[in-house]
Amino acid sequence: MSQSEPPGGVFGLSYDGETRVIEALKLVSTGIIVLVGAWPIYWMTQLAFTEYETVEDAVTVFPAPDIFTLDNFNVLTEPEMYTYMFNTVVVAIGTIVTVVLVSLLAGYGLARLDFPQKENFARVLLIGYLFSPIVIGIPLYQIWQNIGLLGTRFGLIIALSAISMPFAVWLMWKYIMTIPEAHEEAAWVDGASRWRGFRDVVVPQCRPAIIAAALFAFALAWNDFTFAQILLPQTDTTTFAPGILRAMGQAQFLPQAYLMAISLAMTLPPLLFAYFMQSYLLKGFQVRAL
């Protein structure tokens, strides 16, 4: 066999030569990814720690000791900014909880229970992807106004939950299908009800899918601008994204350094999530669901 004589590569290189080329390409690629991926985050961070007079009129690469400052972060305690960030956190948590609960239940039903039209039901859900937030948001403004949900955080949570629902339901469905049904049957033999089997056997095993769905819902809620812009017209309930844009429009002077300090505060939670949850996240997505 060819064990003693490694196969030739694409460019007529030996296997080892090719390995070296790939290693080099990998190194260059890593360099580019670090540069392009981390650079904006670095830039934001260094501007956040630079005195704002300096930010306005010169390009600085490092916050040198004489222009280094923590004062920019004082903007976080201003009532307006505090409200925006608080609202964003409430909406994000509300969305995550709703999405996880509803999709777990529906995913279990689709995977384990037999009822008419269930495959078609799952397919119809996917059409939900085609609705642009703007297509839904414009009519929703009137509907929410009529039933009194306009300007409430609850109204936004419902809208965001529904948007991340199709994905989360598919994810749970496909994930629960990979858990052997025998695990539950064993619990039933021991006298557990279906509910107990779901709660004590299925849910604990769904952890990667729950975290993947939760992260997806978090990204959606944390990112959202369109719905919040349309559905939360008042300033006191609005979330960060439309709030900051309105504040920029109203305030004649909202220094860039302050904006960067606020941005950094809003970037830290996602960064921590991405660092500590990535293996769960990738495991959850390994199921070839949508």
Next chain:
Amino acid sequence: MASETGESIRPGRAYIPWDDLPVKRETVAGIGTVLPVVVLYLLIAVLPVAFAFWASLHEIHTLNPEWQWAGLANYREVLNISTFWGSLWRGIVYMVGSTLLQLGVGLWMALVLNRITRGQKLLTAVVFTAYLIPTIIVSLVALRVFDPAGGVFQMIGSDWLGLWGGREAPLGSRDWAMRLLILIGTWKFAVFVTIFTLAQLRAIPDRFYEAAKVCGANRWQMFRDITLPRLMGIVTVVVLLRSVFMFNKFDIIWQLTEGGPGNATTTLPVLAYKTVYTDQAYGLANAIAVVMFLFLLASAIIYFQLFNPSEEVETTT
């Protein structure tokens, strides 16, 4: 899936005589589990679209609750205004450009992240962060670095590369606004492709490659015969999702350029939003929304016919 003996083992309660009822207990429970989804879906997807359709048949001033029946007049108006066709075209340019770029960059990042050994977790976290941080922050940073006063990218572009003038704002230039929107969007959204692809790559067992190596396959053959087939299914799905998402994208465009300069970056979602809040024509805006939805529906059906991503999803549990 349900084994032969499964039915008899399944738990039941005695006080409801399920056997005498015309519906099975399991059917009731099954429908019960998806009921919350159905309610949310009706409330957020079906109801608004029906409402939008109904509103599109009326003449409505945004701030005025009086609805005036207009029949199909709004649709005639939509198809006749030149901004509609221009916006559709710009939307397609934005959608196709962004999707292709994101696919390329996303796949490349996933392949690299999958191979590197040192600092993998940290680099993956940095890359994923791009997708998780709010769009508004990406926009704020982009507005900052392309600002003619002290923006570092603006400076590099003008002083080093000569792409634009020294006092010129690239995001306000007809030539550059759309290209920069595509690039900035790619920075954020290519990660979506990376996440899905990386998950797939991690799921390929190493022994496949070892076996191929023993059999004398070279790198390209391994990539073509092992990696690529595994990725194809997810790629068709991701391309569909990304195109739909980019076509529908409103937030990042509005935050960066508000559709300007002139109409240079006005895509259909931006046009719909402007029609509601600048032109105060709520009925007309809903007509635009309905046309957008129909356009996407038609495209999606054609795409499903060509590539059938749902089959891919169904056969590979």
